[in-house]
Amino acid sequence: MVIPNFARYVKSRSDRQLLHGLKYNKTSTCKPEESNNGLPIVPCGLIAWSLFNDTYTFARGMVELKVSRKNIAWKSDRNHKFGKHVYPFNFQNGTLIGGGKLDPSLSLSDQEDLIVWMRTAALPSFRKLYGRIEEDLEAEEVILVNLTNNYNTYSFGGKKTLVLSTSSWLGGKNDFLGIAYIAVGSSCIFISFVFMLLHVKNPR
């Protein structure tokens, strides 16, 4: 996706509505995706409306690889930000259909894909957590991915990438952090070395 942090996009949401549902019906912040047939759309706003809806299934050989889709959103978001009694009853019912649909029978607090999606990324290219493979994978193993390409990125020439990554205590694989540490550390050592030499050469 290109610009998830576009101001108009980022602002087009209503945290109150996500928590209180129809009890809170001032959805002007959600423009232009605010209401349908006089009722506010739940959840309203462009972010929700453009929900990512590609789906993936994984298989190791013929055996399906289990992907845990639970606990991918922050716990506080599930418990406190998205209402337990707010149901997306009229989501994606309008004339313009954006991204994915939601199961109207599940409350928002259980719609983890939505919760993850609603946390907009900082940069134009970004990753979102889809799920966790909790089984160990062997090296050189072939994994079959079945994906349904629902989400339209062709109009703006976006690319979609599926990344399988192992996470460590530092999170994902992060070469840059290491390089930066080495660079800063070595320049510290270099500078102190130079000053030491200079000091030995002509002490005060």
Next chain:
Amino acid sequence: MPRAGRIREKLRWSNLYTFSCLRPNVLEDGPHSLQGPGFSRIVYCNQPRVHQKKPLNYPSNYISTTKYNIITFLPKAIFEQFRRVANMYFLMAAILSLTPVAPFSAVSMIAPLAFVVGLSMAKEALEDWRRFMQDMKVNSRKVSIHKGDGIFGYKPWQKIRVGDVVRVEKDQFFTADLLLLSSSYDDGICYVETMNLDGETNLKIKRSLEVTLPLVDDLAFKNFTAKIRCEDPNPNLYTFVGNLEYDHQVYAIDPSQILLRDSKLRNTSYVYGVVIFTGPDSKVMQNSTKSPSKRSTIERKMDYIIYFLFTLLVLISLISSIGFAVKTKFEMPDWWYLQPQNTTNLYDPTKPALSGIFHLVTALILYGYLIPISLYVSIEVVKVLQATFINQDLHMYDEETGNPAQARTSNLNEELGQVDTILSDKTGTLTCNQMDFFKCSIAGVSYGMGSSEVEIAAAKKMAFDISEHNSEMSSVPMHNIKARGLMENSRSNFGVSEIELETVITSKDEKDQKPMIKGFSFEDSRLMGGNWSKEPNADAILLFFRILALCHTAIPEPNEETGSFNYEAESPDEGAFLVAAREFGFEFYRRTQTSVFIRERYSSSGHPIEREFKVLNLLDFSSKRKRMSVIVQDEDGQILLLCKGADSIIFDRLSKDGRIYEESTSRHLNEYGETGLRTLALAYRKLKESEYSVWNSEFIKAKTTIGADRDAMLEQVSDMMEKDLILVGATAVEDKLQKGVPQCIDKLAQAGLKIWVLTGDKMETAINIGFACSLLRQCMKQICITTMNTDLLAQDAKKALLVFLITDQAVKENILMQLINGLQMIKLEKDPHAAFALVIDGKTLSYALEEDLKHQFLSLAVNCASVICCRVSPKQKALVTRLVKEGTGKTTLAIGDGANDVGMIQEADIGIGISGVEGMQAVMASDFSIAQFRFLERLLVVHGHWCYKRIAQMICYFFYKNIAFGLTLFYFEAYTGFSGQSVYDDWYMLLFNVILTSLPVISLGVFEQDVSSEVCLQFPALYQQGPRNVFFDWYRIFGWMANGLYSSLIVFFLNLNIFYDQAFRAGGQTADMAAVGATMFTCIIWAVNCQIALTMSHFTWIQHLFVWGSICTWYLFLLLYGLSSPIISGNSFQILVEALAPAPIYWSVTLLVAVACNLPYLAHLSFQRSFNPMDHHVIQEIKYYKKDTEDQHMWTRERSKARQKTKIGFTARVDAKIRQLKGKLQKKYSSLSVQTIIPPS
């Protein structure tokens, strides 16, 4: 309260005085014709009620110097605040934040602005309140006023109305501008001290109209009524036109009947007067100009930086709005998720230009963080606190008067650290206007052992330097013994001064034990206690003392405490003479209309004898005559003319056989003059009865002449008498310098400051003080620029305008020649130690300040080591100040104590008032007030130096931190399609300037000290960092900005690269915008706070608390913000607890970025300290390793090096002396070595 009976003899001074008491010729002139505009004022004397109604309702005597009142405060203060360009910008931003264009919520724009403006206004209000309280102090002074039926009672000044009759007692200030009705003297004379108005120290004589003389006691006013018609209020101090209508007669009033507010009644026990001009109408208030609001150089420069940042702001806003327009036009239609077909003007792909323009506004607000909103308010807070430090400094507290130093406006603190030229008043500032009889030369013998303060200090320094010199010399082993011998030689060479110095020091100790007699610090047993009669020239000495005791216009007043007399003299010199005469045993104790009575304690008979001298004539002192004579007849009938006057005048008038002592006396006079004493020569003439009576008849004829010629005739007749004098001796009076003045001037000179003295006093006095303060010294080349020789020409020229014009031109050319000659002289001077002094008088100055001459004048003055301007008017003081300020472009400081200094105090970049003496004008107009001149050293060298550095560093840091922060917003824009989205939460940004980074920088601004105050004083050269502006030059400012740029790049790109794609938690969660924003912000907080910790060189617990506390506050805020309802915190809900804190990468990034941001600065700092250290770096190092206590020698050496090259101050004087001696030594040495080379065979 019934008034006290008359203590004094009734005197009619008018009959005694020759020149100053000429009664205006009422008959001749007649009443003034007062018609037309400007002469509409009518005053009904003794009928103040009439003036309570229109149209004669004049303002009350209430004065106000406040800027605001309760009603005008809000609009005016708000207007003042928004005159600052940055505040205006933030106001616009706050208004726009209410529209949908704004990138932030309205509250995050308005709250900081309200806070900042509110704080500044509170400060204004506080300062104005202080001013109000000061006004109240003046307004509630009490004065005795006629309440009706001949009863007088006290009332506060502010209740006085026009037409009131008031009684002013001795040494009180006049309440308002009064018409003198009568005084305690029979002929209605009173003495007025106008020091507050024009800075002149001699008393002025005022006299009432003849008709009002009978109004001598309270009851006389029961039925007194009169009507005054006069000019309207105007600022002209020396003119007054009006008529008094009294008893159906009209009398003309002229300035000699007007007593001006803020002048003081002296030597007269009371006067009655009627109020003519009150409060704002009074001449002194009319003269006061609104004190201009001054801004410091740093602040003015800061404006340029702000303009620069504005340019930067507009530039990056333009970049982003163009970027936005392009994106909107070409790419946005493809972004289906934005529903581009369904938009407002703000994001309309079909109208990209319009969207771009809207976006420009958004961007201008968004990047507003480049401009530090809290800068002004932080600076103000800091300055108020700095001012408190100045106010609380015990080292600047004067115990005698109980006056602390006071920063009256706090916005010039840092300017104190950048002063280049000090323009100082003399009387009351350098001197205390107290004269001490110090030395005398009688019949060619010099008496008096005392030494003035300068001599003592110089002596100490000299002794010290010589011993040092000695050791230096002896360190050369070859000539060891010889050198010693030479040293001995040289010692005996100037042994005289050495011995003198020793006596000085010992006598000083004695003096401390003896009770001091005011006006007398003479010490010489040869004259004291009657010993003078054993001296060889006892006759001359007797005559000398009689001249002292007789030739004056003073009045004795018994002092009940001591049983002796106090003298009320016209000038302090005269008082000193009388005190001296009393101490020598010639006590003047009574004066009647015709006689002066003297009690001679040590007569030949051994008993005190009371003698009466008939005063036949009194030819009083005037600045033109420069002499004063009395003609007295002693009890034997011998008529004597006793004369005292300026040496040059007296020497011209000596008879042939009166010149016996001329040579030795003039030598003594030179000696006295060199040490800064005021000298007068004393002479007498014996008159034969017949000779006198012939002259007297002439004199009476002249005195009774009516018409304009009278003055000239009188002068001529006096001239005839004052000739063929016989010189007796000379006196030397010490114009007592205020405590510590020479030392202070010395230190200030060492700190590289130039000192100009601007005084209303006459040239001789000014030069004397120049010597006393070591601003002048003997081998200095004095360039005196005067119009003396052309004076006569100009006088003649008055007759014809044409001639006048020509001579005016001639005078100018003459001055130009003098100026050019002076410049030539300086240019041609080869000796690097040669020093020049410029002395110029007021009249010449009026030409020299004209447009075509002033540049020559300035360039000459700047090339001289010291400049003394004498006889300058208050206006000229201001003009000179302006010339220096504008001509050199450097910071000027004016210091003075009287109302005559107000002009220059207001004109200079910094005005300092001396609050020790009475009279508040100077203090009221000043920016700082100190009790004594000597506190100036600490004020400048310690506080000025500190404040300058503090403010400079503070501003630099401010720009650094805001650039570091503001630019990250811009970089982020590039990744958001320039849509105006910020990566940080609104709250973070709101807190950044106001809370999270403000306290450390304030503590930097308040507490930072590069070196301690003692070290500042020991190393005055450190001060030069201010005038050279090393801490706020463009190099440094841009250095800091570059540092900010670097930090912003590091913060943004390190964070971005680390967070942009990989998960940041073990659980696989990726960082969203809230997490990245919070992390980035954490990094910035760490980076800027570590930066300030590196910048500080002085830590107390407060700095630690603020710096590390700010960082903790950020975490605390993030925690609390995360705990608040998700409705408020949005995506930052529980961000610290749940997302960031458990992520090791969050902490490691913080560490990485903080180190990387500060590394270049640290490297630069280390490099500078190791290889190119500044003065304070070296001192800090010495102090840190405690080398100053271990290696005393090195410490002293460093100290003596840390002086600016200067040619004034007594250190320079001593150096010059030592050079001179060294030169002599060299000569001797070379001759000696020649001798040794020649074989003794």
